[in-house]
Amino acid sequence: MTNLPKIYAPQEIEGKWYELWQKNDYFHAEATSDKPPYAIVIPPPNITGSLHIGHALDNTLQDCLIRWRRMQGYNALWMPGTDHAGIVTEIIMERKLAEEGISRTELGREKFIERMWQWKDESAGYIVSQLQQLGCSCDWERERFTLDEGLSKAVRTAFVKLYNQGLIYHDTYMGNWCPYCNTGISNLEVEPIEIDGNFYHIRYPIKDSDVVLEIATTRPETMLGDTAVAVHPEDERYQHLIGKTALLPLCDREIPIIADVHVDREFGTGALKVTPAHDTNDYEIGGRHDLEQRTIFTPDGYINENAPDNYIGLSRWDCRKRVVEDLQGLDSLVKIVPHRHAVGHHDRCGTVVEPAIFPQWFMNVQPLAQRAIEATKKGEVKFIPERETSRFYHWMENIEPWPISRQRWWGHRLPIWYCNVCEAVTAAMETPQQCECGASDFRQEEDVLDTWFSSGLWPFSTMGWPENTEELKTFYPTSVLVTGWDILFFWVARMIMLGLGCMDEVPFRTVYLHGLVADEKGQKMSKSKGNSIDPLETIDTYGTDAFRFALVNASTPNPYVPLPESQIEAGKRFANKIWNAARFILMNLEKHPVPTSLDATETAQETLEIAWIRSRLSHTITATTDAIENFRFHEAAQVLYAFLWHEFCDWYLEFAKQRVSQNEPEALWVAADVLEQTMRLLHPLMPFLTEEIWQQLPHGGGRNASSGKNSVTVSSWPEPIGENPTAEATMATLMEVIESIRSIRGELNVPIGASVEVHIQSPGAEVRERLEVYLAQYLPAFTRVADITIAESLSKPRASAEAVIGELAIYIPLADIIDLDAEHARLSKRHQQLVKDVTAAQKTLDNPNFIQRAPEKVVAQKQAQLERMLTEQEKLARSLAMLTESEKED
RNA sequence: GGGCGGGUAGCUCAGGUGGCUAGAGCGACAGCCUUACAAGCUGUAGGUCACAGGUUCAAGUCCUGUCCCGCCUACCA
Numbered sequence: 001m002t003n004l005p006k007i008y009a010p011q012e013i014e015g016k017w018y019e020l021w022q023k024n025d026y027f028h029a030e031a032t033s034d035k036p037p038y039a040i041v042i043p044p045p046n047i048t049g050s051l052h053i054g055h056a057l058d059n060t061l062q063d064c065l066i067r068w069r070r071m072q073g074y075n076a077l078w079m080p081g082t083d084h085a086g087i088v089t090e091i092i093m094e095r096k097l098a099e100e101g102i103s104r105t106e107l108g109r110e111k112f113i114e115r116m117w118q119w120k121d122e123s124a125g126y127i128v129s130q131l132q133q134l135g136c137s138c139d140w141e142r143e144r145f146t147l148d149e150g151l152s153k154a155v156r157t158a159f160v161k162l163y164n165q166g167l168i169y170h171d172t173y174m175g176n177w178c179p180y181c182n183t184g185i186s187n188l189e190v191e192p193i194e195i196d197g198n199f200y201h202i203r204y205p206i207k208d209s210d211v212v213l214e215i216a217t218t219r220p221e222t223m224l225g226d227t228a229v230a231v232h233p234e235d236e237r238y239q240h241l242i243g244k245t246a247l248l249p250l251c252d253r254e255i256p257i258i259a260d261v262h263v264d265r266e267f268g269t270g271a272l273k274v275t276p277a278h279d280t281n282d283y284e285i286g287g288r289h290d291l292e293q294r295t296i297f298t299p300d301g302y303i304n305e306n307a308p309d310n311y312i313g314l315s316r317w318d319c320r321k322r323v324v325e326d327l328q329g330l331d332s333l334v335k336i337v338p339h340r341h342a343v344g345h346h347d348r349c350g351t352v353v354e355p356a357i358f359p360q361w362f363m364n365v366q367p368l369a370q371r372a373i374e375a376t377k378k379g380e381v382k383f384i385p386e387r388e389t390s391r392f393y394h395w396m397e398n399i400e401p402w403p404i405s406r407q408r409w410w411g412h413r414l415p416i417w418y419c420n421v422c423e424a425v426t427a428a429m430e431t432p433q434q435c436e437c438g439a440s441d442f443r444q445e446e447d448v449l450d451t452w453f454s455s456g457l458w459p460f461s462t463m464g465w466p467e468n469t470e471e472l473k474t475f476y477p478t479s480v481l482v483t484g485w486d487i488l489f490f491w492v493a494r495m496i497m498l499g500l501g502c503m504d505e506v507p508f509r510t511v512y513l514h515g516l517v518a519d520e521k522g523q524k525m526s527k528s529k530g531n532s533i534d535p536l537e538t539i540d541t542y543g544t545d546a547f548r549f550a551l552v553n554a555s556t557p558n559p560y561v562p563l564p565e566s567q568i569e570a571g572k573r574f575a576n577k578i579w580n581a582a583r584f585i586l587m588n589l590e591k592h593p594v595p596t597s598l599d600a601t602e603t604a605q606e607t608l609e610i611a612w613i614r615s616r617l618s619h620t621i622t623a624t625t626d627a628i629e630n631f632r633f634h635e636a637a638q639v640l641y642a643f644l645w646h647e648f649c650d651w652y653l654e655f656a657k658q659r660v661s662q663n664e665p666e667a668l669w670v671a672a673d674v675l676e677q678t679m680r681l682l683h684p685l686m687p688f689l690t691e692e693i694w695q696q697l698p699h700g701g702g703r704n705a706s707s708g709k710n711s712v713t714v715s716s717w718p719e720p721i722g723e724n725p726t727a728e729a730t731m732a733t734l735m736e737v738i739e740s741i742r743s744i745r746g747e748l749n750v751p752i753g754a755s756v757e758v759h760i761q762s763p764g765a766e767v768r769e770r771l772e773v774y775l776a777q778y779l780p781a782f783t784r785v786a787d788i789t790i791a792e793s794l795s796k797p798r799a800s801a802e803a804v805i806g807e808l809a810i811y812i813p814l815a816d817i818i819d820l821d822a823e824h825a826r827l828s829k830r831h832q833q834l835v836k837d838v839t840a841a842q843k844t845l846d847n848p849n850f851i852q853r854a855p856e857k858v859v860a861q862k863q864a865q866l867e868r869m870l871t872e873q874e875k876l877a878r879s880l881a882m883l884t885e886s887e888k889e890d
Numbered sequence: 891g892g893g894c895g896g897g898u899a900g901c902u903c904a905g906g907u908g909g910c911u912a913g914a915g916c917g918a919c920a921g922c923c924u925u926a927c928a929a930g931c932u933g934u935a936g937g938u939c940a941c942a943g944g945u946u947c948a949a950g951u952c953c954u955g956u957c958c959c960g961c962c963u964a965c966c967a
Contacts, residue, residue, distance in 0.1 A: 006927070192963095199967090217967060267966050274967095281965050341966090387894065391962075394893080398963095485962095523960095553915090554903085559895060559961070562902060566916045573929045584926030630906080638904075638914070653926075739933095746933035752922060783932090784924095837911050849947040858909050858948085865910070 004586065008572075008579035010543025014688040017711075018132055026070075026713045027137045029077035031470035038074035039475035040066060041459050041508075042138065043483045043491070046085035047145060048092065048123045051130035053517045053525050053563070054484060056535040057555065060548045061514060061633060062482045063136050067684040068628050069479075070137070071717040077475055078137060079462050081144035082127060084120075086451030087181055087348050090410045093119060109409050116410050130536065135544055135687045137713070144462045146454040147412070154461035155454050156415040156429050158502050162363065163416075163427040167501070168404070170425070172359045174283040175403055176344065179301030179316070180351035183407040184360050186450065187400065188490055190353050192342035201269065201334035202327060204229060207245040207254060213238070214334055216268030218341060219278075220327070221320040223248065224307040225296040226255055228274040230285055233259035235270055249332045250323065251308055260285050280355050293357055299407075301354065316354070361405035361414060361447065368497035369396040372506075380506045381496060384631050385557050388485055388513050395489050402494075404450045411448030418443050456494035459507035478508045485513040485559065512631050517551075518560040525563075538568060545686035546571035552685050553637035574641060575689050578682075581649050582693040585671050592665035594672065594698045608734075608774055609655040610670050611727035616647050617674050618720040624681050625717070640682050648674065651735070658781040672697055677718045687713070730770055737775065737810060738782045740803035744812055745783065747826055748801055748819060755786035761794050761809040768792065802827065802879050804872040824883045827876050834873045841866040 005012075021027060029039075040062050045055055062078065070076040093116055094104050104112055124145075131138065144151060162168045175184045200220045203212040213229060229246045231238040242259045255274075262285055263272050276286025277293040286293060296307045303311045303319050311319055327333040344353040373396050375381060376389065383389045405414060417426045421439035426432045434440045454461070459478055463471035477499070481492065492511055499507035516524045517533075525532040538547050550571035554561045606614075620643040627636035652671065659667035676697045679690040694712040709715045741758060750756060758779070762768040772790055779785050796802065797813040801823050804810070844850050845862055854862075 004926095007929075008927090215967085219967085262965080262967095264966055272967055279965090279967075281967070284965085391894075394963080556903070558903090564902060564916080567902075569929080570915055573927095576929050577927065580927035580930085582926085587926070632906080634904075635906095642914080649926085650931090657926090742932060743934090746921075749921080752924085752932095833911080841911090844948075847947055851947080853947045854909075861910065869911080 004579075004583045006580075006583075008543075008576040008689070010545060010575065010688070013692040014133075014544050017688050017691045018135065020711065021137065021713055022140070024710065024714075026711060027078070027139050028141060029075050029139055029475075031474050033075040033474070035073055035075035037077070037474050037479075038066075038069040039077040039079065039478040040480055040482065041079040041462060041478055042081060043481075043487075044081045044083040044144075044146065044455065044458065045127050045131075046089060047082040047120050047127070048089055049085070049127055051127060051134065051535050052527065053533050053535055055131075056134060056547070057514060057517055057551045057561070058482060058484065059131060059134055059136050060551045061512070061555065063134075063548075063687070064552065064628065064633060064636075064684040065480060065482070066137055067687065067713065068717065070713070071680065071683070071715060073716070075474070077139055077142075079142055079144070079475075079478075080128075080131070080136075080138035080140060081458075081462055082124065082146070083455055084145070084147045084411060084451065086406060086411045086448070087183070087185075087408060089116070090408055091181065091349055093410075104409075112409055133539060133544065134535070135548065137687075142462070146451075146458075146461075150464065151454065151457070151461045152412055153429075154457050154465050155412045155449065157466040158457055158498065159415050159449070159453075160427045160429060162501060165501075167364045167367065168361060168427075169364065170359065170361050172357060173362070174280055174355055174357050175360055176346075177299070177354045177356035177358060178346040178349065178351050179297070179299065179354055180349045181346065181408070182299050184356075184358055184403055184405070185346060185353070186403050189347050190344040191347045193345050194340055195343050197339050197341055197343070199268065199337040199339040200324065200327075201337070202249070202273075203332045203334060204246040204249065204271075204273075206241060206257075207247055209244070211241070213241060213246060213257070213271050214269045215271045215273045216337075217273055218339060219320070220323045221303075221316060222275040222278045222296070223273055223323065224251060224303070224311060224319075225275045225277050225294040226251075226253075226273050227276055227286065227292045227294055228255050228289065229257045230260045230263050230272045230274050231257065231270060232263040232265045233261060235263070235265050237270065249330055250326055258285075258289050258291075260288065277357055278355055283355070283357070295357065297354060297356065299358075316352075360403045361416075361445075362401040363404050365399055365402050365497055368501050369399045369493075371500045372396055372493065372496045375496070375500065375506050381508065382510050384510060384512045388488060388511070391485075391488060392493065395493060402450075404453050405445075405447035406450055407446075408448050411451060412454055413448050414445040416445035418445070452490055452494055453498075455491055456498040457502065459495055459499060460503050465502065476503065477506055480510045480512055481508040482512045482514065484516050486516060488513060514555055515557075515559050515561040517554075518562050524560065533563065533565075542568050542572045543575060543688075545689040546575045549574060549637060549686055552633045553641070555633045557632075574645070575686065577645055577649060578686075578689060578693065581644070581653060582675060582696070584653060585668065585675060586696055588660055588665075588668050589672060589698070592660065592668055594669050605666065607659075607667065608727060608730060609652060609659075609778075610667060611724050612731040613648065613652045613670065613674055614721065615724035615728055616643060617677060617718075618723050620678070621681060621718045621720040628684070637685060640678070640685070644678060644682070648678070654781050655778065658778070680712055680715055680718050683712050683715075730774070733767065733771075733805065733808075734774055734778060736805045737771075737808070738779065740805060740810055741779075741783050741785070741812065744801045744803060748814060748817070748822055750814065750817060753784070754817070755784045756812050756814070757787045757789070758785050759789045759791075759794055759797060759800070759811040759813070761792075761811075762790055763792055763807055765792075767807070796879065796882070802875070804875045806868050807871060809875055820883060824880065827880055827883070831873065831876045831880060834869055834876065838866065838869050838873055841869065 043058060066076050066078045097104060097107065159168065176190050177184055197218050199216050199218060201214055201216050202220065203214055205212050215229060226248055231242065241257050244257050245254045246257055248255050262281060274282045274285050274291060276282050276291050277295040294306055296303055298304045301316050303314045305312055311322060314322060324333065345351065346353050373393060383392060415427055415429060417428060417432055419435040419437060419439055420441040420443055422435060422437040424435055424437065431442055460472060460476055463469060463476060465472060483492065495507045499505060518524055519531040523529060523531055547568055550563065550568040554563045554567055620639055623639045624636050627639060656667040656671045676694065676699050679694045683690040691712050760771065762771055768790055775788055779788060796811050799815045799818050800811040800813040801818060802809065802811055841862060845866060851859055
């Protein structure tokens with residue numbers, strides 16, 4: 001054991017344990033079991049992706065929950081898998097192809113899909129091995145992929161079911177079109193970004209008149225598709241023009257001037273050009289006034305033949321330039337005014353989205369949204385933090401039809417068939433045999449489904465739906481869903497709706513929405529911003545456990561969680577601290593082996609430090625369990641950190657050292673027991689390190705023992721044995737005495753090597769007796785003392801430093817070394833602080849209302865506090881007076 | 891325009907339902923290589939809890955308003 005390296009080296013130990021866990025099937029959950037079920041489905045990462053910081057946080061938290069519940073004896077299932085991730089993945093493939101000089105369309109659908117599968121097969125293991133490196137205890141034999149046969153069947157089943165319920169329909173409607181990806185997308189996928197644009201003021205002449213109407217637009221190129229000009233019906237400036245005809249510049253077309261209440265009189269010139277085919281509002285105005293929809297763009301964003309010849313073939317942006325130039329030439333451009341406004345961009349490729357009219361498949365989600373709201377109100381789903389609930393309601397209450405088809409190739413092709421003879425539409429699991437018209441010649445819809453449609457089925461499609469499997473019976477609804485709040489609408493809301501639609505039951509009971517990892521400036525970390533930490537590099541540098549601890553520790557309830565490097569550094573130091581504590585214990589156990597089992601320690605005489613550390617451990621167990629149960633992960637991290645470092649290492653191990661040197665090894669055996677239990681508590685956060693140490697510690701028996709278990713992973717979660725207030729109070733006094741002596745030594749610059757005499761005045765018999773027993777034993781371990789005197793009353797020795805702890809007065813004679821000025825300064829500083837605090841406490845207690853209305857307990861506390869402070873104050877005042885006297889003498 | 895979150899030590903943040911002398915990590919300063927750990931140990935400094943009111947015996951915590959910062963959301967062309 002002594003050959004354990006002095007410095008904790010994560011690389012040495014993190015590799016081997018995962019293999020053991022896997023080999024022993026520790027992560028596997030049976031579909032049928034006597035244990036209570038607990039299930040989490042992983043938010044499936046992109047099949048071709050790699051682990052980023054968001055995954056690291058998300059999966060660490062899930063692993064904490066799963067490992068914790070597994071240790072508690074639950075039948076804990078963590079269902080893993082990956083997502084085909086539709087458009088994003090296709091875009092990356094397109095870029096790869098572009099490097100080879102091939103375009104998607106040249107390659108053709110079949111070949112393209114072939115390439116995608118090839119790429120999928122090459123990269124699929126990558127993300128999985130990264131999750132394993134992170135320590136994720138997923139049930140890997142259940143791994144799923146959204147394009148698997150089983151899941152594809154679930155997709156078709158869900159589609160047909162919803163179609164038959166009339167919730168899925170086909171329509172031609174104005175939506176968001178991405179000219180780069182050549183597909184329609186939903187509102188959620190459009191990211192409004194503020195950009196510096198212009199307001200172009202353009203003159204439209206009026207037919208048979210000298211009057212001109214000035215309109216303002218940010219998109220002058222769309223005027224090629226104008227089919228009206230609109231003014232507000234009550235706008236006095238334009239009354240005489242309503243019903244007249246405007247002459248559209250550059251196009252040689254006549255367009256009507258109409259009145260519509262949508263027009264804002266205050267904005268721009270109060271006159272609005274209407275392009276029903278390329279603007280959402282104009283589309284609606286067009287509908288109200290039965291205007292022609294004149295589409296001027298090709299799907300990939302170029303001007304089509306509906307525009308005058310000289311514009312055809314230009315890109316959107318070139319066309320804008322040309323239109324502006326031409327208007328200037330005609331003297332039709334009044335002015336250009338800079339204007340900052342939000343422009344929609346496709347969140348996947350960054351292209352400016354084009355509002356356009358095109359045929360699309362939609363899902364009417366409104367009825368399911370209503371059911372989701374009701375289910376949530378009934379408490380069937382709970383959101384944590386609670387504030388997310390109102391975001392959820394707001395979104396659900398204002399939900400719009402979901403465009404579910406994408407004009408892409410990588411995904412689930414819609415199970416819709418058209419009869420090639422009569423064009424009848426059929427939704428079915430397979431190609432229909434025969435049409436109503438008698439024909440049997442069908443073609444399948446070309447479009448694929450929005451990738452979120454299949455992810456929306458994830459909690460039950462992964463468990464074998466539409467089959468009524470044992471998995472579904474046992475694990476659905478799942479227990480918790482853990483993900484970032486940024487995909488509440490994209491994914492969580494859709495899962496709830498589709499869960500209700502397909503299973504008649506919500507997919508999970510609790511949704512825990514954690515924050516997003518941010519940099520020091522509070523900006524969300526993302527690859528595109530270049531401010532991201534690479535989890536794998538971090539793991540290389542600091543180790544997985546240090547990284548995981550830092551993530552959990554950072555995971556406060558805030559929407560953004562900063563993760564400075566120093567935080568990860570602290571995790572590494574913590575790991576090293578634990579490592580060395582274990583090393584110390586193991587080294588000493590060689591000389592003092594635990595007799596038979598740790599059971600022996602329970603009957604051993606319970607010295608103060610043993611009673612104390614057991615009490616503190618019990619408290620830590622309760623606090624940690626409570627924290628994880630309530631998703632306050634950062635609190636669990638902090639509780640464990642404080643206990644392990646500042647109580648167990650700083651104090652208990654120092655006591656134990658002393659005991660061992662006095663040939664009293666019980667304290668050491670208890671140290672081993674406490675560390676063993678703490679390793680179990682810490683295991684969900686730091687799985688590798690805790691396994692390594694747990695394996696080396698004796699853990700055959702003892703309280704909360706994990707006898708017969710081969711891994712901490714499957715050991716039991718510690719149970720609190722109860723706290724011991726008496727031991728804690730006594731120890732607190734002892735600690736204060738020790739700290740005050742250290743403080744005096746430090747501040748008065750007593751040389752390290754010098755021993756000091758300590759005189760303690762302790763008027764109360766009970767405390768004095770306890771001090772007499774313990775102080776002589778404990779003090780030498782913490783500070784160098786030559787002699788300790790404890791008496792009911794004693795006078796302050798000449799030239800001594802002083803500290804007051806409650807009724808205790810501590811004097812340290814420092815005849816040769818004391819600097820009276822320094823001591824005077826030290827005491828008077830404390831005295832001043834006391835005066836302030838005493839005054840405040842006095843004021844509170846002098847208030848009759850306080851005595852009358854505050855709870856008795858609070859009043860008593862305050863009273864005790866005041867008395868304690870007054871005692872100290874009096875003693876210090878006397879000493880200060882004496883010091884001043886002696887200065888005069890000098 | 892609405893809504894949400896935040897403003898606490900030099901930095902990053904804790905402080906569930908109001909009640910210990912407001913805490914931690916990092917950083918700073920001083921001193922220690924004390925045989926588990928210098929990735930360590932000991933001590934010290936540092937905060938009128940954004941501002942102004944209010945409720946209360948009692949406010950960092952609850953209410954109102956103001957000022958900053960961030961996010962979400964909305965059709966101002």
